[in-house]
Amino acid sequence: MMTLVVNGVPHQLDIDPSTPLLYALRNQLGLHGAKYGCGLGQCGACTVIVGDQPVFSCLLAVAAVGTRAVRTIEGLGSAENPSKLQQAFIDKQAAQCGYCIAGMVMRAQALLERVPSPTDEQIRTHMEPNLCRCGTHTRILAAIRDARQPA
Amino acid sequence: MSDPRTTPDSASRRRFLAAGSVMVGFTLLPGARTLAQTTTTEAGTFAASAPSLPGSLKIAPMLDAWVKIDETSRITVFTGKAELGTGIRTAFMQIAAEQLGVTPEHITLITADTDATPDEGYTAGSHSTADSGTAIANATAQVRALLLDAAASRLNVDVASLTTHNGEVIANDGRRLKFGEAVSGVDLHRNAQPGVPTQDPKTFTVIGQSFHRVDIPGKVSGAPCYVQDLKLPGMVHARVVRPPSYGATLQSVDVAPIRTMPGVIAVVQDGSYLAVVADDEWRAILAMRALSEAAQWQSGPPLPAQATIHDTLRKLPAQEIPVANTIGAAAPAVQTLHARFGKPYLTHGSIGPSCAVAWLNDGQMTVWTHTQGVFPMRKGMAEMLSMPPERVRCIHVEGSGCYGHNGADDVAADAALIARAVPGKPVRVQWMREQEHTWEPYGPAMSSDVTASLDANGQIVDWKYEVWSNTHNNRIENAGRFMPTWFLSKPFTPAPPKPIPMPEGGGDRNSIPLYRVPNLYVQHHFLPDMPIRVSAMRSLGAYHNIFSIESFIDELALAAHADPVAFRLRHLDDPRARAVIERAAQRFGWPHRADSGPPSRGVGFAFAMYKNLMAYCALAVEVSVERETGYVTIERVSSAIDCGQIVNPDGVRNQVEGGIVQSASWTLFEATTFDEHNITSFDWSSYPILRFSSVPKLLDVELIDRPGTPFLGVGEASQGPMSAALANAIANATGQRYRDLPLSPERLREALRV
Numbered sequence: 057m058m059t060l061v062v063n064g065v066p067h068q069l070d071i072d073p074s075t076p077l078l079y080a081l082r083n084q085l086g087l088h089g090a091k092y093g094c095g096l097g098q099c100g101a102c103t104v105i106v107g108d109q110p111v112f113s114c115l116l117a118v119a120a121v122g123t124r125a126v127r128t129i130e131g132l133g134s135a136e137n138p139s140k141l142q143q144a145f146i147d148k149q150a151a152q153c154g155y156c157i158a159g160m161v162m163r164a165q166a167l168l169e170r171v172p173s174p175t176d177e178q179i180r181t182h183m184e185p186n187l188c189r190c191g192t193h194t195r196i197l198a199a200i201r202d203a204r205q206p207a
Numbered sequence: 208m209s210d211p212r213t214t215p216d217s218a219s220r221r222r223f224l225a226a227g228s229v230m231v232g233f234t235l236l237p238g239a240r241t242l243a244q245t246t247t248t249e250a251g252t253f254a255a256s257a258p259s260l261p262g263s264l265k266i267a268p269m270l271d272a273w274v275k276i277d278e279t280s281r282i283t284v285f286t287g288k289a290e291l292g293t294g295i296r297t298a299f300m301q302i303a304a305e306q307l308g309v310t311p312e313h314i315t316l317i318t319a320d321t322d323a324t325p326d327e328g329y330t331a332g333s334h335s336t337a338d339s340g341t342a343i344a345n346a347t348a349q350v351r352a353l354l355l356d357a358a359a360s361r362l363n364v365d366v367a368s369l370t371t372h373n374g375e376v377i378a379n380d381g382r383r384l385k386f387g388e389a390v391s392g393v394d395l396h397r398n399a400q401p402g403v404p405t406q407d408p409k410t411f412t413v414i415g416q417s418f419h420r421v422d423i424p425g426k427v428s429g430a431p432c433y434v435q436d437l438k439l440p441g442m443v444h445a446r447v448v449r450p451p452s453y454g455a456t457l458q459s460v461d462v463a464p465i466r467t468m469p470g471v472i473a474v475v476q477d478g479s480y481l482a483v484v485a486d487d488e489w490r491a492i493l494a495m496r497a498l499s500e501a502a503q504w505q506s507g508p509p510l511p512a513q514a515t516i517h518d519t520l521r522k523l524p525a526q527e528i529p530v531a532n533t534i535g536a537a538a539p540a541v542q543t544l545h546a547r548f549g550k551p552y553l554t555h556g557s558i559g560p561s562c563a564v565a566w567l568n569d570g571q572m573t574v575w576t577h578t579q580g581v582f583p584m585r586k587g588m589a590e591m592l593s594m595p596p597e598r599v600r601c602i603h604v605e606g607s608g609c610y611g612h613n614g615a616d617d618v619a620a621d622a623a624l625i626a627r628a629v630p631g632k633p634v635r636v637q638w639m640r641e642q643e644h645t646w647e648p649y650g651p652a653m654s655s656d657v658t659a660s661l662d663a664n665g666q667i668v669d670w671k672y673e674v675w676s677n678t679h680n681n682r683i684e685n686a687g688r689f690m691p692t693w694f695l696s697k698p699f700t701p702a703p704p705k706p707i708p709m710p711e712g713g714g715d716r717n718s719i720p721l722y723r724v725p726n727l728y729v730q731h732h733f734l735p736d737m738p739i740r741v742s743a744m745r746s747l748g749a750y751h752n753i754f755s756i757e758s759f760i761d762e763l764a765l766a767a768h769a770d771p772v773a774f775r776l777r778h779l780d781d782p783r784a785r786a787v788i789e790r791a792a793q794r795f796g797w798p799h800r801a802d803s804g805p806p807s808r809g810v811g812f813a814f815a816m817y818k819n820l821m822a823y824c825a826l827a828v829e830v831s832v833e834r835e836t837g838y839v840t841i842e843r844v845s846s847a848i849d850c851g852q853i854v855n856p857d858g859v860r861n862q863v864e865g866g867i868v869q870s871a872s873w874t875l876f877e878a879t880t881f882d883e884h885n886i887t888s889f890d891w892s893s894y895p896i897l898r899f900s901s902v903p904k905l906l907d908v909e910l911i912d913r914p915g916t917p918f919l920g921v922g923e924a925s926q927g928p929m930s931a932a933l934a935n936a937i938a939n940a941t942g943q944r945y946r947d948l949p950l951s952p953e954r955l956r957e958a959l960r961v
Contacts, residue, residue, distance in 0.1 A: 189608050
């Protein structure tokens with residue numbers, strides 16, 4: 057039995073401790089925001105925040121999470137009550153297929169919590185690990201710029 | 208079940224799924240087919256039972272195939288097309304809302320489902336708005352007219368005195384009838400009529416507005432939106448084990464130890480076909496890995512050498528397709544140029560590997576799939592499973608972005624084959640990243656030769672173009688087109704590849720320059736034999752042909768000492784073509800002399816009309832090239848697009864922006880690689896694509912709206928022009944012309960070092 061704190065809620069899990077966090081979130085906890093993209097840490101579709109860091113949940117075994125708090129996109133807000141960053145993605149219509157978007161939002165969220173007013177260049181550099189195939193990048197960057205605090 | 212939809216229609220979607228057969232039984236192709244005409248486009252081959260009707264009404268002329276209104280005024284609109292991430296769901300809701308005089312929230316839209324919607328073949332080739340959007344516009348306009356007629360007799364007033372507003376028919380004396388009241392007694396199960404007008408574009412209040420997409424709030428908040436997120440009661444997880452190469456066969460495998468692994472429910476073995484089923488997804492992956500370790504394979508025939516693939520392709524037996532051959536009066540040629548262009552195999556590379564859920568229950572196979580064509584899939588599945596088609600239902604659920612014929616159909620076949628082995632249990636299968644990268648049908652490698660001459664005034668007098676290409680259409684015509692069936696103990700044989708006829712074309716799509724050329728010869732060498740498995744990838748041959756033509760036009764302009772934009776304009780008559788070129792050039796500030804380096808800066812321009820019959824797109828780019836690294840930075844892109852009547856301006860903008868960025872990725876980075884035995888580009892490290900650092904610094908799109916003109920589709924308009932504009936800008940920056948894609952840092956670095 058392991059305890060995993062996700063979006064502020066503790067969950068008891070009886071699963072193989074080597075299970076990557078991604079599968080525990082999606083299958084055991086029913087949180088579908090984080091997506092399987094590569095299982096290799098190359099695309100960022102599975103990005104969630106663990107502690108205060110964006111991590112590839114496809115690579116992190118649940119046993120390695122320890123007591124660190126896990127936050128997923130479901131913890132930011134909902135379709136009805138989106139967070140400021142989620143609202144910025146809606147305002148900029150920053151999605152096409154949207155499969156990468158939950159990972160994009162979570163990586164950007166981690167940056168904005170650490171650096172509330174990042175420069176355009178900081179945003180670009182920070183987002184480098186995450187891939188989008190539809191070519192929605194310029195809108196994603198615009199949404200993150202919209203959600204930063206005025207410098 | 209938990210429903211993957213979060214859009215406003217989720218409630219009704221649930222109802223339809225739950226009710227199952229509620230929608231079954233209404234006739235899509237009624238009675239007389241005596242006038243049937245057959246047409247073939249990228250979307251498929253259709254018998255048009257009503258050729259005089261607009262859009263897809265030709266093939267499904269009954270009004271209630273497209274729109275239903277019940278007594279509670281609920282409006283349900285049906286499309287045989289699928290949402291692939293391009294925003295058609297929202298656009299179609301807007302089209303229906305506009306014609307019916309309601310707001311889009313009133314519309315429930317049902318997308319591709321073999322038990323519910325018209326058969327519109329594939330969602331492909333930028334056809335959706337033109338085919339299905341046009342059908343919906345006309346069907347809803349005719350339904351509105353029927354409602355008005357019915358209301359006029361109920362209220363005993365002249366029909367001309369009636370208007371509609373927010374789901375009500377309103378008489379000028381103030382009396383109102385809800386649509387649900389007006390519709391009672393009106394039979395919508397009737398043929399659409401030709402020549403019935405739709406609403407005047409001047410009155411549009413919904414079409415032409417940038418309504419926010421209905422799916423985005425769910426997608427940015429982690430709601431289950433995708434087939435990957437579908438969860439049915441009792442659902443189990445499966446993974447497949449693929450052979451190491453195309454023709455490999457299974458020599459031996461001991462499955463007994465796999466069967467005893469935690470959570471394993473079944474190991475499926477049928478000839479060389481291997482899969483595992485487990486109660487949990489991670490357990491299925493562990494079992495897949497163990498099964499993969501246990502399997503011994505006999506490798507298949509060798510693959511050709513990648514370095515000489517274009518020579519190999521050119522030597523394959525060809526089916527000759529004359530595309531154009533015209534002879535006209537022209538001034539004498541004073542100089543002749545020749546060039547050869549090449550494009551590698553490209554990987555679709557959706558961020559989410561392909562996924563499907565299948566459930567064999569009481570002799571009924573239901574498949575939830577992100578296929579582009581539920582009806583062709585049903586036909587192929589029925590053959591594969593030896594089941595009558597009416598016992599197979601394929602329901603589209605969104606997946607990761609599509610970009611053409613990727614693994615979606617194959618994984619659905621996997622799901623169905625595995626579900627057959629564990630009847631009663633819904634089976635979810637998702638491919639692993641390396642399976643997606645190594646087994647999908649790639650965008651074909653292509654090669655072309657072009658020769659053209661200029662007269663003394665620098666006008667083109669002759670143009671000869673030859674293109675060599677495999678098919679761009681290996682979609683599901685029979686069970687053998689599903690790759691998993693090749694490995695069964697009783698394997699299926701794929702239907703032989705067929706070219707897509709012009710004017711849409713496949714390998715020859717956009718092979719005819721739109722420019723005025725008195726002597727024109729265009730030949731397509733269609734190559735049926737495929738050394739590497741290929742099929743449709745976004746814009747098909749247009750990407751390569753536009754890259755070739757628009758690169759070569761710049762070479763001709765240079766030879767003619769002409770400005771590339773002016774050179775294009777003086778060879779073009781079509782005012783809409785000229786307009787996009789002039790607008791893009793003006794927006795960019797063309798002619799623009801780039802700063803001298805370092806890094807070396809350059810500008811490039813390109814234009815195309817997609818398929819020579821759809822959207823017009825022109826764009827200008829400025830790049831800087833770092834000579835030491837070969838790295839290209841896209842400083843800015845200015846583009847202009849004319850796709851006819853615009854339904855959702857921001858949606859069009861999003862598609863054009865996305866096409867430009869995706870094409871930049873293909874053009875600057877991408878090539879599927881292989882050695883003698885295997886595809887070697889098996890992940891994002893061995894198949895790099897564009898990341899944020901390479902995104903254009905500035906990117907703007909000017910829309911030219913053409914109210915009242917046909918919808919032209921926009922999903923594939925910018926990819927071709929972007930490739931050539933980049934090549935032209937790099938040539939301008941470096942003084943060297945590159946004709947072999949990709950224009951990757953390695954290639955440029957190598958060439959610039961010489």
